Amino acid sequence: MRELLSRFKDIREYPSAIIGIVIILFLIGLALYALISIPYSEAVRLWRGAEAMWIENPRNARPIWMDWFTPASLPRTIIRDTKDDPGAKEIIPLTDELSEIIVTLSFDYQYDDFPREISLFLTAEYEDNRPFVTFLWRTPDGREYELRDQSISREDAYRISQDERLRRQLGGILPHTGLFMDPNAEQPTPLKGEYELVIEGLVFEEGADLDVRMIAYGRIHGIAGTDHRRRDISVALLWGTPVALAFGFLAAVGTTILTMIIAATGSWYRKWVDGLIQRITEVVMILPILPILVMIGTMYSRSIWVLLGAIILLGLFSAVIKIYRAMFIQVRESPFIEAARAYGASGPRIIFRYMIPRIIPMLIPQFVILIPTYVFLEATLAMLGLADPLLPTWGKVLYDAQHQGALYMGHYYWVLLPSFLLIITGLGFSMLGFALDRIFNPRLRRL
Amino acid sequence: MPEMQVDTSKTVEISNKKPGKPQSNFSRVLKYFLLRIVALIITVIIGVYIAILIANMGGAVDDIRKAQIREQIGMQMMGDPAFMEIPAERRRELMREMEEIEFRRLGLDTPFPIRSFIYLREALTLNLGRAERMTSDSGSRQVRLVILERLAPTMLLMVTSFLILFFGALFFALFLSRRYGSFLDKAVIALAPTSAAPAWFYGIFLILIFAAVLRVLPFGRMVTAPPPPDTFSYALSVLRHLILPVAAILSSAIFIVTYNWRTYFLIYSSDDYVEMAKAKGLTSGLIERRYVLRPTLPAIVTSFALSLITQWMGNITLELIFNWPGIGRLVFQAIGLYDSPVIIGTVVVYAYLLAITVFALDIIYAIIDPRVKVGAEEARR
Secondary structure, eight states, X not given: OHHHHHHHHGGGGOHHHHHHHHHHXXXXXXXXXXHHHSOHHHHHHHHHOOGGGGTTSOTTOBOGGGGGGSSSOOOOOEEEETTTOGGGEEEEEOSSSOEEEEEEEEEEEOOSSOOSEEEEEEEXXXXXXXXXXXXXXXXXXXXXXXXXXXXXXXXXXXXXXXXXXXXXXXXXXXXXXXXXXXXXXXSOOBXXXXXXEEEEEEEOSTTOEEEEEEEEEOSBOTTTOBOTTOOBHHXXXXXHHHHHHHHHHHHHHHHHHHHHHHXXXXXXXXXXXXXHHHHHHHHHHHSOXXXXXXHHHHHTOOOHHXXXXXXXXXXXXXXXXXXXXXXXXXXXXXXXXXXXXXTTOOHHHXXXXXXXXXXXXXXXXXXXXXXXXXXXXXXXXXXXXXXXXXXXOHHHHHHHHHHTTHHHHTOHHHHHHXXXXXXXXXXXXXXXXXXXXXXXXXXXXXX | OGGGSOOOHHHHHHHTSOOOOOOOXXXXXXXXXXXXXXXXXXXXXXXXXXXXXXXTTTTHHHHHHHHHHHHHHHHHXXXXXXXXXXXXXHHHHHHHHHHHHHHHHHTTTSOHHHHHHHHHHHHHTTOOOBOSSOOOTTSXXXXXXXXXXXXXXXXXXXXXXXXXXXXXXXXXXXXXXXTTTSHHHHHHHHHGGGGGSOHHHHHHHHIIIIIIISOOSOSSOSSOSSOOSSHHHHHHHHHHHHHHHHHHHHHHHHHHHHHHHHHHHHHHTTSHHHHHHHHHTOOHHHXXXXXXXXXXXXXXXXXXXXXXXXXXXHHHHHHHHTTOOSHHHHHHHHHHHTOHHHHHHHHHHHHHHHHHHHHXXXXXXXXXXXXXXXXXXXXXX
């Protein structure tokens, strides 16, 4: 044991191992932060949430920090709500029953690009008669557009960006572009300044009320941007960390330990036991693991834990058994095993007390290198659409990006962020593993 | 990657064999070849059987077969006007009877242990029935045709990659072992951990760089649409589309493979007989070919087999990323459509492909390693 520790001290001589350890610690920190800041049920709810949950987020917005690298300042989401700002609402009683409600939502627009979308969400309180409202748009240079008039129900939405009539009125330009456009500029650029949206409502009952929320969706959002369903990608990136680490670690532990026991048993009992294990290994070698996982995923369960179990079972007799076996055959001949036999130790006792502990140091590097293989396996399954139905994972983000043509559409952040986490996980563990391999296997150390 | 330390024990074991009768090179290889093919056929049979056991854990295979028989009988009846005159009640009864007879004829009423062997036979001969939703490009719904049609693009992609990988890594590793400790050597050691990521992962980046940003290579597919009319420009188009997926496989595998092989070369080139050859004053090229490459090749081939198996597994996602019309993308489409017969079929085909890969490497192994003799092979087992 002391020898093992002293070998670990050699790590200091390998800069790649230090970098690997730093990355692994960072990932563990990120995983702990994710687990503490967003509880499991919350994470599942957020990621499966319908659009209503993410209504305030723009679609396909880039991460905020990308704004720092571009000369133009990209629009952020602007939200104006009469519930938060009662001063924006003015109620003028006209008769006993009839009254006029004037809502003026004003905002300062100082960005160099157009918003992605504008929507209005209206809530009205009434008994029988629906309020009637008129929408008016006022630009900083004093132009006015009458957007539309309509009667509204208790929960109503006016998606200005999708108003076809308004689009024709603006000369075929998308409303969220046309309403912000500087009429004098040659290139379409937004006019900066104070915009006003005036909603004049007529309510026909006493005590009837009207509330408006305007969302002008921006082009940047959060530290990781949003996806096509307005979800904040940072949720999946954060929660993907503990899932990836747990999956990789458990799969690596499961396969390494069980394979080691099988290899030790085979090399201890020799004869037919060893022969059988060797033959099974040869069969498993040609078993197409991924298609079999696909089969299990489509026919039985997509749960990440079911697939983890399948991976461990299929990995039991993997080709590494041959490597372990070669190591155990050497161990078997050592004098201390002979001594154990002399005092009458049983087979299992020798395997578990003498043989396995002897080879563990040699297996640590293999184990560390194995972890990212399984992290990527999870991502691979997710890319095939076989991700866990509940949990947000890095692979699921990549899957969505791939399916929405993120690269083709230029949403690079969507692919790059999960890829970055995947690759640092891969590099972190394998850099440490390769360095450990040189420390624990002196034959390689010379080279 | 798990194949990092690949066993060199195989060579050691073989060299410990008892001396056998001298055999001619050809009959040695032929005998070995036959023995290996028998062993592999048995292995494939067992492998496919395991796959069937897994597939039928929830009775999926049974359901597929029954549904297909039902559909077939239904179609038969619809096509026969004599049946249409029979009242509906009676017709349904007749249909059930016919199904019963058909089930019994095909042995589907037997207990699972027996039935499973019927499935095994059907799977091995790729007699996988009809796809539930997918069709081949020629319009057939036979699973066998749906799958075999996709085999050629997959083979083109994988064989090209494997050949480039093998020879590229071999020369690169030899080159590095000559320049042990140089900057390039250190760079390869430093880059070896990047092989933790599978090929498709690098594929995403290659698409991002060369297709999305630089716009010099296509995003995916195997030929341009519409395909060029004449053979030459067709081949050129395929070649252009082949660059990125092959590059993806190479970027994920070449560093680890080169790193491993370079290590073998270094281990073997420190042997006494190499020192002896040097002392004799042989040229370094001759020493490399005769005294380093020869004894190292078996270990290299073994390690290459394991990398290839990893690459075959990555093939599904790689084809998906590059929209390559091969078996991998077929698997993905079958997942989307829940087409179980096709999925089971691809499992079988991949088992065959892996077995063929192992077999091909075994043959190379036998040719390059004069110590492999059938007698020794048996003694080892």
